[in-house]
Amino acid sequence: MTDASGLAAADVLLDRLVRAAEAATTLGLDPIPATEAAAVIRARGGFPGDLYVLALAGGTGVGKSSILNALAGDDLSDTGVQRPTTTHAVAWVPAAHADATGPLLDWLGGATVRLRPAADDAAPDPLAQVVLLDLPDLDSVAAEHAARVDAALPRVDAVAWVSDPEKYADSVLHDRYLARWASRLARQAFVLNKTDRVTSGDLPMLRDDVAARLAQEHLPSMPILPVSAHGDLDALRGWLADGVHARDVVRDRQGRAATAALADLARAAGTDGPLPPEPLLTADRRRAAIDATTAAVLDVVGLTGLRAQAIAATRQAARGQGGGLLARIRGLLDRGTGRPERLADPQGYLLRWRDRGSLVPATLPVRAAIAEGLAALPPAARGAAAATGDSDGLVTRLAAAVDRTVTGPAASAPLPTSRAWPLIGLGQVLATVALITGVAWIVAGFATGSQLPAAAIDLPILGGMPMPALLVLIGILGTWGLSWLLVRHADRLGGRWADRLAADLRTGVADAVDATALGSLGAWDAARRQLWQVARDVPAT
Amino acid sequence: MTEPLDADALTARVGMLDDLARRSWSLVADHERALGRDPEAPASPSDTPGPRQRARELLDHVEGYLAPRARDLDAPLLVVLIGPTGSGKSTITNTLAGSLVSEPGVLRPTTRHAVVVAAPPDHAWATGADGPLAAIPAERLRHTSTGARPGIVLVDAPDIDSVEHDNRALADALLERSDLCLFVTTATRYADRVPWDVLARIAERGMPLLVVVNRMPPDASDQEHVLADVRAMLERAAIPVEVVLGIPEGALAADGPGLTGAAAASLTTRLDTLAADRDARRALAARALAGALAGIAPLATSIAADLETLAEDADRLRLRAVEDHAQELVLLLERVNGGDVLRGEVVAQWHSFVGADQVTRWFSSGIGRVRAALTTLVRGAPPAPVTAVERGVTDDLASLVVATADDAARRTADHWSADPDGMALLADHPALWAASPDLRERAALSLREWMASIASDVAATGATKRGVARGLSLGVNAGAVTIMLGVFAHTGGITGAEAGIAAATAYLNQKLMNALFGEAAVQEMIDHARDDLADRLRTLLDEERRRFDRLLPTVDTVRALSAELRAVA
C-alpha cells in the first residue's frame, strides 16, 4: 500500500467518524466512542507509520517478559517467581527507529526503551518494523497494572495475547479483554506459552480447545501460536516474520477500531441491520397523524365560524348596495354597536384564531404516533425521538404555520360582490316608491274624504282592485321578495368564498403540519440513516 | 468462642436470619428483574461481586450452612476445595481419596460439576432435605464413596475464575455451605485478583481456611519466596489462615491419579486426623459455626448498605417523577384558571345564551328590563346550550390533560434515561414515554363526574337560596354550566367593556350567577368546584406518575429491611 492510499484511508475513516458523531448527537447518543476513535487515528497519524507497536498482553506469570527476553536473547524485562513482576512497560525498539519512537511510546503511556541492534547486513530483518511492548499484567491484584494495559490497548497497533495452559480459559482474559478488544484489532495472535509444561500428546488437544473457544467468541481466524519461552518460539517468530507492512498494520487496525466504534453507535441507535432504517413513522401512520393534526388545527381556526362570518360580511356588503330602506336603516343602527366588526369580519376572525382555543390538543395525534414508534427503538435512542414530539416546540411550530396561512394570499382575497346587487337596489327603490305612493294615495283619499279617482284594476283572480292598494301590495311584496333574493344570493356568494378559503386553509395547514410539525422527526430520521450509512460504509445519497 | 449459643437461642436466631435472608434476596431479585436482568443468571467471575451476589451469599449461608449446622454439631464436616481453574483441586482430591475420583485434565476448565467424596450415610445426610447440599441441583453433583472418610464430606468444587460462569456460581454456593475451605492456588496464580475476591468472602464468613500453593517452582529459595509473599498478602488483606502449604510443580505420582505421597502428606495427615477424632471434628464444627455466626454481621451490614443505596436510587428516580409531574400540573392549572380551556365556539354559544334578552332580564334594569320582559313574553326562554358546553369542556380539557400527562411522562422518562438504572427500568416499558392510552377516557369520565357534582351543588344551593324559582326555571344544568364557566373565567375585575367575547361572556355569566344564587353562594360554589377540579386533575396525573413508581421498589420496605439487617449485625 502506498503512502497516498494509506493517508486517504485515514481521511475516509475520519470523515465517517465525524459524520457518525454528528448523527449520534442529533440522536441523543453519546458521540464519544466516535470522537475518541477519531482522536486516536489523528494522533497516530502524527507518529511514524513505517513501524508498528505490538503489545504483549496477558495475565501475570504467563511469560510475557520471558518471551520478550527469549526473542531478544537478553534480559530486557524482569521475570521472576514473585507475582506480579512487570510494573512498567518495556519496549524493544529497532535501533534505526530509536529517536522516532520516543514520542509514540510516550503517547502509549511510556516504556523503558531497549534498543535492538540492526541485524546482520545480508539477511532481511523480520522485526525491522516492529516495536515489541511488554506490558504489565491484566489480572493481578495490582489494579494499576490493569489500568496501564487499559490505557495502552486503544492505542497500540497490534496485540499478542499471551496465555498459558493454566490461564487460557480465564474469565478476565476472555470476558474483559478479548470481548472488548479483539474486534478492534487487525493484527493479533493468541500465544499459548509454557507448552513445555504439557506433554506433546496433550498439546494438539489443548490447541483445539483454544481454537474452539476463540471460534465460539467469533474469533475463528485468530492465529494460535503454541510456544515456550524456555524452548521453542518458532511459531511466534514465524508469525512476526510473515511479511506484513507496518503501514498496512496501522491502517487496518484503525479501520477495525473505527468500524467497531461505528457499529457500537449503530447498535445504540438501532440501525445495525443490513437494510437502511425505516423512518420512525410509516408513510400511512405519518399521513394519518398529519390528517388528524390538520383537522384538530382547523377545529381551532374554526371553519364553521369562518363560513358564518363570510356569509354575514357578504350579506352586509350586499345590503349596502341592494338593500331596501329598512335594511339600510338597520345597517346604520348596527354600525355603532360593533356587531358587524365582530360577526361579519372573516379576515379578522381568522387572525383572532388564538382566542378560540389552544393548539395543544392538536399535537396529540403526532405525539401518539411518535410514542408508538418508540417501542421499536433501543432504549438509548428513545429520548431524542420522543423529543421530536415536544409539546412546546410542536405548538410553536404549528402556531407559526397557522399564522402564515391565515395571513396568506387565500385569506386576504377580497370578499365577493355582484353586479346584480345595484340592480336589486334599483328594484328596491322602485318598490319603495310604489309603497310610498300607494300609502300617500290612500292617506290623501282619507284626508280629502272624497273618492279620488282610484281606478280599479282588474286582476285575474282577485278581481277588481283599487290602484293605491295595488301599489302598496307591490311595494310590500317587492321589498320583501327582493330582500329575500338579495340575501340568498349574498349567502351563496359568501358561502362559496368561504368554502374556497377553507379548502386553501386546509391544504396550507396540512402542508405546514407536514413540513414543520414533523420537521425535527425528519432530522431524526435523517440522522439515523446517516449513522446506518457511515457504519456500513454506504456512500451517502 | 467454642461454646455455641444455647440451642433455643440459636434456633431462633437462625430462623430470624433465614427470614431476613429470604426477604433480602427476593427484594434484590425483584429489582434485578425490573432492570431486565435475570437474578439467577451467573455473573462473570471477573466482575466484582455486587448486591445480587451478596444477597445470594446470605441466603446460601443461612440456609445451606447455619441451619443444618445449628441443628446438629455432630453431623459430618463439609470440606470444600476451592480455587482457580487448573490449580490442581481435582489432583489434590484424588490424592486425598487415594484414587481417581475427580477427573483432572489438561483442558481448562476440566470440572464443570462438583465431586462429592463421602460415605453413603454422610452423602445421604448432606443431600437430604435438611442437609447443606439440599438446594444444589443433583445434576451438578457427582457422588463417590471411594476413598471417603466417614464423618467428612469432601467436595471438589469447580473453578472460580474461568469463562464458564456457572462454575463460579456453583463454587460460591458450595463455599457458603462448608465448614472448612482448602483454597488451592498456584505459584502463577497467587496474585490474581479474582481469587482474592473469594478469599475476602471466606474471611468475612469466618470460615476455617487452609491455603495450598500448588505447582511451586523447583528451587527451594524460590518456593520460600513465593510462600512468604502469599503469607504477606494474606496478612495485608487481614485474612486469617490456619496454614499455608506449598506443593512443588511436577510432583505427580507416576503410578496414580494424584500427587506423590510426600507432596501431599501434610494435607492427607490433617484429614486423617480429623476423620479419626470425633471430638476434633466437633470442635472444628463448633469453631466454624461460631465464625459463621460472627461472619453474619459484615455481610448483613453490606447488604443493609446495598439496600440503602437501592432505596436512595429509587427515591431519586421517584422524586424526579414527582417533580416533573408536579411542574406539569402547575402549568395545567394555570391554563385552566386562565380560561385557556374552552374553544371559542363553545364560548360564543354560551355568550349568545347569556346575552339573550330573555336571560339578561334576571339582572338588567330600566329599559333593558322592560324589553327583556317583553321578549320573554313573546318568545319564551331560550334553551341553554348545556350539552354543547359540557361536551366542549370534556373534550378540550381532557385533551389538555392528556397533553400535560404526555409532557410529564416524557420529561420523567428523559430524566430517568440519564441514569443507567433508570434507562434499564424503562427498557421494557416504552409506553412510559407517553401518557397512558386510556387517559383521555378516564379524564373525560372524571370531568363528567365533576360536572355532575357541580350540578348537585347547584341543586342543593338553589333549594335554600332565594334563587330557587329563577334557577329552576333556567334548569339545574344551565345553572351548573354557569358555575363551571365561572371556574374557567372567574378572574375577577373583568368588565364587559373589555374586548373579547370571552371576557364579555365571563361578565354576563357572572351577573347571571349572582342573580341566580347570590354573590356569596356563587363564590362558594366556584371555589368548591375549582378545588374539586384541581383535585381531580391532580389525581389523574398522580395515577399517571404511579406507572413510574411501580417500576421502583417500595422504599419503606427496603429501608425497614435494611434497618433490620443492621440490627442483627
Ligand SMILES: Nc1nc2c(ncn2[C@@H]2O[C@H](COP(=O)(O)OP(=O)(O)O)[C@@H](O)[C@H]2O)c(=O)[nH]1
Ligand atoms: N516452564 C515454563 N516456564 C515459563 C515459561 N515462560 C515463563 N515461565 C516462567 O513463568 C514465570 C513468569 O514469567 P514472566 O515472564 O515473568 O511472566 P509475565 O508476568 O507474563 O511477564 C517465570 O518464573 C518464568 O520462568 C515457559 O515457557 N515455560
Ligand SMILES: Nc1nc2c(ncn2[C@@H]2O[C@H](COP(=O)(O)OP(=O)(O)O)[C@@H](O)[C@H]2O)c(=O)[nH]1
Ligand atoms: N506437574 C504437575 N501437574 C499438576 C500438578 N497439579 C495439577 N497438575 C496438572 O494440572 C492440570 C490441572 O489440574 P486439575 O487437578 O484438573 O486442576 P483443577 O482445575 O483445579 O481441578 C492437570 O493436568 C494436572 O495433571 C502438579 O503439582 N504438578
Ligand SMILES: [Mg+2]
Ligand atoms: Mg512480565
Ligand SMILES: [Mg+2]
Ligand atoms: Mg478440577
